Each structure stands twice: as structure tokens, then as C-alpha cells.
Amino acid sequence: MGTVALAVTDGMLHFELSVAHEVFATAPAGVAAPWYGVTVCGPRAVRVGRFHLEPDHGLGRLPYADTVIVPGWADVDEDPPAELVDAVRAAHEAGARVASLCTGAFVLAAAGLLDGRRATTHWAHTRDLAARHPRVEVDPDVLYVDGGSVFTSAGKAAALDLCLHLVRLDHGSAVANTVARRLVVPPHRAGGQAQFVTAPVPVRDDHPLAELLPWAVERLDRPLTVEDLARRANMSSRHLGRHFRSVTGTTPLQWLLTxxxxxxxxxxxxxxxxxxxxxxxxxxxxxxxxxxxxxxTVGVPPDTYRRTFRSARSGTR
Known part of the structure; x- marks a missing residue:
């Protein structure tokens, strides 16, 4: 467990940075074992979201940490700074376990730490991560991946899931549950990030299916077919399929299932x-x-899904 270094540079996402700091910098009440020593490492005063942050140490301190956390990276279209990539790689080579939160996975991938490994990131960026780093086995559904010495998480709330997982590895489930209770979150969520990804009806009102889609949503209890939809839209099934592809990006049957x-x-x-x-x-x-x-579709059975959300609701209200 020991020391946790939060690796920051311009363009980091403040939510993921705050999550990691909240979990690792505050010892839960009643825990006798030594807690983590947390330090923030960066090349200089950095911009994190709308805030300016003065790191405790330079990036050269990362190899001396037991755990290095790389928060979310805002501009995934740009390559992460070479000095950050080199420092994270050096930390891993020195024996630190390295964890990325959300799009921090792009930093780990650039450092070569994910080559030949299973990894994840925010669902909106999994295709980009796979395209830019083909040697990485990108899993778009899981909340986080435990690779032994390298860890990656999906977006936002999944960053908290991974941080609690690291606490669980270091201190056991009882302590991790105590931290979760303090943060008023479930200690463990079953399933993957697909259960939290929605596929809304398009909001534009000028597309060819503007009247059909709400009509269908109001009749989901009925055994609707493609022919039923085509008849309602006054078009052929083939024509309907083309419009569905254009408007929703999928087929009529897949859209209905969703x-x-x-x-x-x-x-x-x-x-x-x-x-x-x-x-x-x-x-x-x-x-x-x-x-x-x-x-x-969701990654967990209906009963598990219900228990997860019921547990979250009873714990937060």
C-alpha cells in the first residue's frame, strides 16, 4: 500500500483526480492499519479543468511511489505529454503498480503498459483507444480491469469503483466497505458499463421517423414487427431500414430491442x-x-441489476 502518487499535467480531468484524492488521502475512522501517504506529482503548476494546481513534487518522484494513479485525460485527440508518459513508464519499471482512471488509459497505452493486456476506458472512447493502440485488448463493457500491476477503469463513477478495488486489495473488503459507506456509494457494483449507457430517441423533430419512434416507444408491450413499423410509417420495409440506419445507426429490430x-x-x-x-x-x-x-445487452441478469440499483438507492437516500 504505502505511497500513492497522483500524476498530473495540463488537461487532466478534475473529477477523477478528486475521486482518487478523496479515497486515498482520507483514512476511514476506526482503521488501525497505516493509511496511504498521498502526493501530487506534476511538471509544474498545472491546469486541471478550470482550476490551477501546484503539485507537491515533480514527475521524477513517480518511480518512488508504490501506486501511481493517472486521472482522466481531457483531450484524447492529442498525444499525452511525453514527460508524463516517460515518468509513468519509469514508475512501472521501478515496480509501482499503475492505475488509470477513465481516459487516463491513453497515457498508459502511450507508455506501452497496456500492450498485450486487456484494458478499458470510458465507453465513448473505447473504439479510439483500440484504433490508436491495436496491441491493446480493449474491453468496452467492464467497469475496470485488474491486470495485476496495471489497472484501468471506465469513466467517471467507475474511477471510484477501481479506487475502492485497490483499497480492497490492500486492506480487505471490510475496510473498503467502510470507505464506500463514508462516500455513500455501493462497495461493489456488478456488471459492466453497458448497464449505464443509454440510447435515447433522437431529439431532432425533422427526421423521417420523428412520429414513428415515439409511437413505437408507447407500444413496447406489444409484439411489434418491422412490417408493423413500416406500415405505420407508410413506407416499405427496405426503405424503413435505410431510414433507421441513417437516424439511429442501427436496424429497426435492434432499435426495438434496445x-x-x-x-x-x-x-x-x-x-x-x-x-x-x-x-x-x-x-x-x-x-x-x-x-x-x-x-x-446489459451484462448482468435482471435480478442482479435490480439489487444493484436498489442497494444504491437505499444507501443514498
Missing amino acids: QRIRRAQELLETTGDSVDAVAAAVGMGTATTLRRHFHR
């Missing part, structure tokens, strides 16, 4: 209806069918 899953998520979060009742309400027919599609 809307049914989203509706099922809402019902699981807000009602006590049985899985059978939810399946009927979203047009899935049976609980077996819902469980199969839900698990494949």
Missing part, C-alpha cells in the same frame, strides 16, 4: 414487479426471453 431493454431497466429500478411482469410490460413475452436478452 428500447425494450431500457424500459425494463426503468421498471426494475422503480417498481417491485416480478421479472415475468416486466417481461410482459416490455413485449418480451416470458421471463426467460427477457433474462437472455437483458444479460447479453
